Amino acid sequence: MKLSSFSPVVRRRVVVTGIGIVSPIGIGREKTWEALCQSQTGTTDIQHADYLLPPSLWNDKKISQEEKQKMKQSLIEAMPCKVAALVRSQTTAGEPSFAPTAHAPRSFAFSEYCVAEALRDAGLLSPGAKPSLVVEDLNRVGVNMGMGIVSLDDVADVALALHTDPLHPHYSKIHPMFVPKILGNMLAGVTAIQYGATGPIGSGVAACATGAYCIGEAAVWVQRGKADIAICGAAESCVSGIAVGGFSRMRALCTKYNSTPETASRPFDKQSGGFVMGEGAGVLVLEEYERAVRRGAPIYAELRGFGQSSDAHHVAAPHPEGLGARHCIERALEDSEGVGAADVGYVNAHATGTIGDRIELKAMEESLGVDRSAPLYISSSKGALGHLLGAAGSVEAALTALALRRQLAPPTANLHDPCLSLEEQQQKKMCLIPHGTAQPLSTPAALSTSFGFGGINTALLFTQVN
Structure with a gap:
């Protein structure tokens, strides 16, 4: 039997043309970079965490603000770790609040900001109040976005509604968008929907390696010709009582520097005492090299x-x-x-x-x-x-x-x-x-x-x- 002769697969070059970051030390790529190079830290007293309690408690109008504060304080006192690296709420007009909504957790807001910043940085967004992707073929745009942990607060809300009084479960309190809010692939889904990207889509789950895994997988798409552009990265927001309590029980979190939060996270240091939980998002725009060169795109590096x-x-x-x-x-x-x-x-x-x-x-x-x-x-x-x-x-x-x-x-x-x-x-x-x-x-x-x-x-x- 005569075997067919096929051309060898040619691996295309992949470059980074856009970057978006939301972090505890800065909203945006440049603010984060500047603060990082100056050794600024984003770790603070966990008292400043706005979303330690599940939304169903914090938003319950039948509970007074004084009682809510007591609940929060009791939760903090029960935790051995009392520090976290927080994306602080913005107070200036026009800046994002990153507040969770009935339809989307806080991590979605981080991701939305980063994706827009990265696409704008890459020169792929049209101007205007409702920017769109400036590409020839949306079928050649892929999205690979993930998160390590889904919205635990939304799970807590449903658990409270159904099981606080097991004889009288409040089924009607379950939000119709509960399931989409807790699906691990939904960051990729909402990003693709927002920009009409109809190329390959994925959402790697790899614990604390999730963001890197999504980027690596997206790069393979571009290398193999499945996409010309890939929006990729991850977002995370789980500075909540459930997550802090869970990691604390593993004895993974730092409890050694509760009185000096800014000094708590100490990689490579002899005096380190565990990790500090943080939140934020990072997004890269990956692009096929020849395409990026043709359109004069900024190129940060090649993902080799x-x-x-x-x-x-x-x-x-x-x-x-x-x-x-x-x-x-x-x-x-x-x-x-x-x-x-x-x-x-x-x-x-x-x-x-x-x-x-x-x-x-x-x-x-x-x-x-x-x-x-x-x-x-x-x-x-x-x-x-x-x-x-x-x-x-x-x-x-x-x-x-x-x-x-x-x-x-x-x-x-x-x-x-x-x-x-x-x-x-x-x-x-x-x-x-x-x-x-x-x-x-x-x-x-x-x-x-x-x-x-x-x-x-x-x-x-x-x-x-x-």
Whole structure:
């Protein structure tokens, strides 16, 4: 039997042409970047969290404001962790409030802002009060947006309605949009609906690696010709009593610095005491390289490699030897088809201020520390941002692309006593960038790592574009 002859599959180049960020240290890409480079922190007393109580309690007009405050205070007093990194409510006219509504949780509002900022940055939005996508074919626009945890507050509201008095369940209090509000793919759905994007759609769920996973998957679409443009990233908002209580019971959250919240998130620091829960969103616009060049789009970086691995070890703890972390970094290099370990001059690390920090450094040493002539600069954005959970990977990928484009590595806020001494750093050819000012770079490649519960590991490799 004669076999048919097919042309080989050609892998297309993928570049970042737009970035949108909402974070605890700034609304928008530039405000976040500026604050990050100045070691500002977004962690504050959890008293400032507006949505600790479920909406059905906070919005109940039969409950006085005084009683609501007592409920909130009782909840806070019950929690061992009393800090969080919050996107603060905006008070200036014209600025977004990011308040949850009956039809959409707070994370949807974060995402909507970021998508618009990223598309506008990429030059793909028309002007006017109701901007639309300026593209030739909406069938060539894909959307891959996710979240690590669905709206727990909406689940709590339904539970209260049905089970507060089991003999008299209040079925009618369930909002008709309850189910769409808690579906993990709905960020992608509402984004595609808003902009009429009818290309491929997806919504990866990978715990704290969700944002990075969505970006990596979207990049494959563009590489394989399934889409020419991809809107991708993640959003998260679960600074609520349920989430804080759940993570506190795991002893994952920092309780050591309740009296000095701004110092609580301490990646790579000997005095770290757990992670600080944060909220926000990060969105990238990925585009096929030739198309971006033809239209004169701004290009931040090329997304050259996407690495994935599984620890296959534990539901919450990283592999003690960092095998999964090392493997995903090595696979990102392999996927790049040409970028070597020594070419990577900066890593925006997943580091959360937990036992995983040292393990991640071991993985970097084994995967990136071979035959280096220049030090590998390393920092973690979580010192400033807190841990944005599902959105962490996309926000940090965006910051990595900015660092590469601007050849400037942001510092690690609150890193004063590194877990590696200066002598150890020199020996391993690593440089942990401490609290203070940003570090000038001279590197053609940078890496962003993201790891999640369940042993999910991802690495995104970016390179400069000539």
